[in-house]
Amino acid sequence: MNIIKNLLLAVAILFVLSLGTSIWLNVYTRHGESVEIPNVKTMSPEAAQPFFEARKLSYRVIDSTYNEAFVPGTIIETIPPAGSKVKKGRTIYLRINSHSAGTVLLPDLVDLSQRQAVSMLKSLGLEKIQIEWVPENYRDLVVGVEYRGALLQAGDKVPVSATVTLLVGSGTPAEEDETSPNEETTEDFDNPLDF
Numbered sequence: 080m081n082i083i084k085n086l087l088l089a090v091a092i093l094f095v096l097s098l099g100t101s102i103w104l105n106v107y108t109r110h111g112e113s114v115e116i117p118n119v120k121t122m123s124p125e126a127a128q129p130f131f132e133a134r135k136l137s138y139r140v141i142d143s144t145y146n147e148a149f150v151p152g153t154i155i156e157t158i159p160p161a162g163s164k165v166k167k168g169r170t171i172y173l174r175i176n177s178h179s180a181g182t183v184l185l186p187d188l189v190d191l192s193q194r195q196a197v198s199m200l201k202s203l204g205l206e207k208i209q210i211e212w213v214p215e216n217y218r219d220l221v222v223g224v225e226y227r228g229a230l231l232q233a234g235d236k237v238p239v240s241a242t243v244t245l246l247v248g249s250g251t252p253a254e255e256d257e258t259s260p261n262e263e264t265t266e267d268f269d270n271p272l273d274f
Contacts, residue, residue, distance in 0.1 A: 112166060112167055113164040113165060113166055113167075114134040114135070114136065114164070114165060114166075114167055115134070115162060115163070115164055116134075116136070116157055116159060116160070116161050116162060116163050116164075116165060116171055117130040117131070117134065117161060118161035118162065119131075119154050119157065119161070120153075120154055120155070120156070120157070120161065121149060121150065121153050121154065122153060122154055123152055123153055123154070124138065124140060124154065124173060124175065127154060127173075131171065134167070135167040135168060136165070136167070136168070136169055136170075136171055137168070137169075137170045137171070138170065138171045138172070138173055139170055139171075139172055139173065140172075140173045140174075140175050141158075141172045141173065141174065142174045142175070143174070143175045143176065143177040144174060144176065144177060145176065145177045145179065145180040145181060145239060145240065146176050147240065149176040150176065151176055151177065151178040151179075152175065152176065152178060153175070153176050154173050154174070154175060154176075155174045155175065155176050156173070156174040157171050157172070157173055157174075158171070158172040158173075158174070159171070179238075180238045180239040180240035180241075181238070181239050182236040182237060182238050182239065183203045183204060183205065183236070183237055183239055184234055184235070184236060184237075185224060185231050185232075185233060185234065185235045185236070185237050186199055186203075186233060187233035188200075188221045188224055188233070188245070189221055189222060189223065189224075189233075190220060190221065191220075191221050192219050192220065192221070193210065193219045193220075193221060193245065193247045194219070196221045196224075196245055197245070200243065200245075203239075204239045205237065205239060205241065205243060207240070207241065207242035207243070208242075208243055208244075208245060209242060209243070209244045209245070210244070210245050210247050211225075211244050211245070211246050211247065212247055212248075212249040213246045213247065213248065213249060214248075214249060214251055214252060214253035215247075215248025215249060215250070215251075215252070215253070216248065216250070216251075216252050217248045217250065218248055218249060218250030219247060219248065219250075220247065220248040221245055221246065221247055221248075222246050222247070222248055223245075223246040224243055224244070224245055224246065225243065225244040225246065226241055226242075226243050226244070231243075
C-alpha cells in the first residue's frame with residue numbers, strides 16, 4: 080500500500096512540476112504576444128525609429144552596402160524581413176545603403192584568361208566589365224585593364240561601381256613597325272662562303 084501511495088505522490092509532483100514549467104515558459108517567452116515587423120525600406124533609421132518603438136522593438140545597423148537604386152543612408156533590408164512576426168523587445172537588424180560605393184584593390188589580371196579575369200572582378204563586386212579586343216598573339220589573354228581611359232596596375236584602387244575595360248588579346252599579332260628594332264635588315268652583303 081505504501082508503494083502505491085509513493086508512486087501516486089511522485090506522479091502528482093511530476094504533474095505539478097510540468098504544469099508549473101509550462102506556465103512559466105508561456106509567461107517568460109510571452110507566448111502569443113507577437114508583433115509584425117514594419118516595412119521601413121527606403122526610410123532612414125531615424126525616420127523608422129517611431130515605427131519600431133510603437134511595436135516595442137529595438138533596431139541595430141549591422142551592415143552597409145552600396146546600391147544605386149536607393150538613396151544613400153536609407154534602409155535596404157531588415158533582418159528578419161518586413162511582415163515577419165516576432166516577440167516584443169526583439170532587436171531588428173538593418174542593412175543600410177552607404178553614401179559611396181567603396182573601393183576595391185585591383186588584382187593582377189595580366190596574363191590571365193578573359194574568363195578568369197572576369198570571374199575575379201565579379202568576386203570583388205565589380206559588375207560593370209567591358210571587353211576591348213586588342214592585337215595580341217594569344218587569344219583571350221588579358222593584356223591590361225583600363226578605367227576611364229587610364230591603364231591600371233595591380234594594387235590600384237577602383238570604385239565598386241566603376242566600369243572597367245579588360246584589354247583582351249584577339250589572337251592576331253599587331254602589325255610590326257617597319258623600323259622595329261627586332262626586325263632584321265636585309266642589306267646586300269657579300270657572303271664569305273659564296274665562291
